[in-house]
Amino acid sequence: MDADAVIFELYGLRPADFTRARDAYVAQARREKDTAAAAAIGGLRRPTLAVWAVNLLARTRPDLAEALLRLGTELRRAHRELDGERMRALSHQQHQVIGALSAEAAQLAAGAGERLRETVLREVGEIFHGLLGDDDAARGWAAGRLAKPPPVTVGFQGLEPAPGATPPPVTPAPRTAPVSAPAPAPTPTAPARTAAAREGAAEASAALRRTEQRLAEAAAARDRAEGEAADLREELSAVRQRVEAARQAVRETKQAYRRAEQAHSEARRTAEKAARRLEEPARRGLTRGRPIADPHRYP
Structure with a gap:
């Protein structure tokens, strides 16, 4: 199995279709005894x-x-x-x-x-x-x-x-100092400006790294929570499907029970009609015949 091609295909699928397709490919790789592909594909998270x-x-x-x-x-x-x-x-x-x-x-x-x-x-x-x-x-x-x-x-x-990199020189704006103003402070030399810039850049980089570390930890926690939520949504979807299947089975059972009741009622009515048809000739015979005289009444 070409694991790279499978991975490329999986990451093009919608998230809702990812897990089912991944598990199918893992099962196929195991059937083909391709343990490397099964491990590479099975380790993918949605x-x-x-x-x-x-x-x-x-x-x-x-x-x-x-x-x-x-x-x-x-x-x-x-x-x-x-x-x-x-x-x-x-x-x-x-x-x-x-x-x-x-x-x-x-x-x-x-x-x-x-x-x-x-x-x-x-x-x-x-x-x-x-x-x-x-x-x-x-x-x-x-x-x-x-x-x-x-x-x-x-x-x-x-x-x-980069080594030796210095920020572009900043040209100070011209200004006219008041006569009574104190003498300006000595302007830092170029090496001093470079060293200060590097020190500031190093401090900024350290602060950024600390901030990035905290953000990375928060992002990792968010990813874990999203993954767990996705798994729970899949489980909930599967449970809902099973519940719906059970409800459908109950509906079908009720319909079959009603059909059986109707069939039983029809069979009972048919049996009653048949019994009445069998009893009718006997009733007609009793009606047409004459009663036998009591022999004890006439000597």
Whole structure:
């Protein structure tokens, strides 16, 4: 069994159809004695509705997926080079691109029979934001095989400024100091500015990493809760199907009982009619015959 092809197919299915198809492929792999494929496929968790929607976008609109990949590459380069002006411009572009991709994903999902609620749309936007900072996850998503949401990030985890990178010089605005003003403080030298910038960037990166860790833990907890909720929904659906089947069986049993009662009533009426027909000749004979005289009345 081609496990990669099966995995690609499974992540293209709607979440409601995922578990049944996965279990069928696992059973087939076991029948074929393909333990590796059975393990690889059996370990897949059902994707959330948001993950399915972004995978649908990547499969349907690869041009949009490539645009997000390019934007992520440019954002990471600007971060490494400490190019604040470029970062601000790309950040504005990022919000526009994520908004457009989220709207397109919602439209594609609706066309496939799934209407995305507001909470799911927010998750879709968070996934696109996370993909900008995670190149590996972005590549998997562009191939239509994203398995779970990437960690929610504030910046770019694991990306430090490039060695020797310095922020672009800031030209101070000219000003005329009052005559009575004290002498201005000495202007920091370029190496000092560089060291301060690196120290600030390191502190910001550490703060971002702490924030990202907390967000990642919250996202993992959310994923676990969604998975458990999905399993419970499947169990509830199965119970409802069994209850409906039992109700149908009760209805059919009642109908059969009513038919049996009707048949019994008809059989009883038929038997009564037959008995009356058998008794009629005897009654007619008694009516036509004359009574025998009592021999003791006439000597």
